[in-house]
Amino acid sequence: MVVMKMKFPFQKRVKLAQGLWLLSWCATVAGATTFTLGCLLKTELRRRAEVMDNTDIHIVPNTLMIVGLASLGINYFASKICQDALDAGRFPRWKNFLKPYFAVSCFFTVLMLLAVIMSYAMKGSLESSLKAGLRNGIRFYKDTDTPGRCFQKQNIDRLQMEFQCCGNNDFRDWFEVQWISNRYLDFSSKEVKDRIKSNVDGRYLVDGVPFSCCNPRSPRPCIQYRLTNNSAHYNYDYQTEELNIYLRGCREALVNYYMGLMNTIGAGVLSVFLLQASVLVSLRFLQTAMEAVAGKENTEIETEGYLLEKGVKETMMEYLNPVLTFLLLKNQVQEGEETTPGPATT
Structure with a gap:
């Protein structure tokens, strides 16, 4: 079952490509901002490292820096795809690239959402870390x-x-x-x-x-x-x-300070997540609308674009099956190596 099918006349495809090009560069700037926010939070946490007992809390800034850098690459390629989308002759060269591109992009976009959730959910870990760290700091004060x-x-x-x-x-x-x-x-x-x-x-x-x-x-x-x-x-x-x-x-005092900082950053990254999701959804519509034009002489015909060719469950399994098959084969090879008898001895 096709999900969210829409009709795209030629002029609508052009406007979609132009708007998406601008949106992708805005998302690139937002990705750089996300990376900067991750660096800022990392620096603030390291400033108080002597009163923190563990480094679990660093998973939040580390994730923000990773998804920020990934966002730069994702949106750079999105802008290039938008430019080629206006030329029906050049767009087909992206055909084999787009499927893994969307898989990687969706992974890092979901990871960005997880970073937002973690920024609100790390209060318990932060509090326990500060409790032990401050106790040791006071103990070694002299x-x-x-x-x-x-x-x-x-x-x-x-x-x-x-x-x-x-x-x-x-x-x-x-x-x-x-x-x-x-x-x-x-x-x-x-x-x-x-x-x-x-x-x-x-x-x-x-x-x-x-x-x-x-x-x-x-x-x-x-x-x-x-x-x-x-x-x-x-x-x-x-x-x-x-x-x-x-x-x-x-x-x-420190829990209030860091949670206020992370909650503020979380709200900013959430807006970046929504912007990134908008880029991927728009790019998917543009891709499917342009696939109907490939190989045809008349490129100004009306085409149809959609978000998913199949249902959500079927699409997820389509991407997961190769991974599950690879893991299954790997486990079978390891089990075969373990059960292979050694050379006979006399």
Whole structure:
């Protein structure tokens, strides 16, 4: 059953080819934009690599860069096909090329749609990655003399100041780790000895936070230590002093930032997907309309174009059958090699 059959007089075919040529170049620019957006997202993710525990989230920018580059090639050939479509003598040379071209184009167009879906669906993976990465970043904050962690303190401090956040979940995360290096502790002090002895792991824990947690909008000088001790500070109640330090955790701040960025990119790539799909649909109509002209002297006759010559299921199987046959033959060859007996020994 033919899907979406339409009649195309000569003038309509010419207008379709001209409009499609312009549309294909617009899609080429959109493909370059998609590649650029993928690079931008990749760069932003790599900037915070020290507070991310895995690289699964990079599948989104990697996919965007791949489909962006593929879109450049797909639409370049689409523009060339449109130019030759105006010449019935030159168009037949694309006949053997168009079937694999449409298969590859549809694959990358679907991949573009998957990239859009992933950009909205990666919140869970992003959150778990940041949770583990920030936990390790806070834990190694004091290791400024350890190779590979020398800039951990600097990175965490910049992160907290830039995103106006404190800790992983909140500022209390700093209470659970020793974030002051031993080289800056006076071990002859009774207070330091008592704090270390009071801890099972022998760590120096304080109810304080680094300076980067301080909120510059606070009307009073920042209180970094004894945050939960109201009697240690004059006119102080830690439950109401909201401006003293940042109360929002850095995981929440980073998730909101990256999801906002990916959702914005996803919306842009979705519009590129629709543009790319329009190019492929229009090109398919142009191809089928021009096939009826091939080999005829009168090229100005009315022809019919269609989207699919058969139903959707039959068309999909037509493209999948060669692949399935190849995989089946490959498996049979491997099984034959495994069951072939070795040379007899005496």
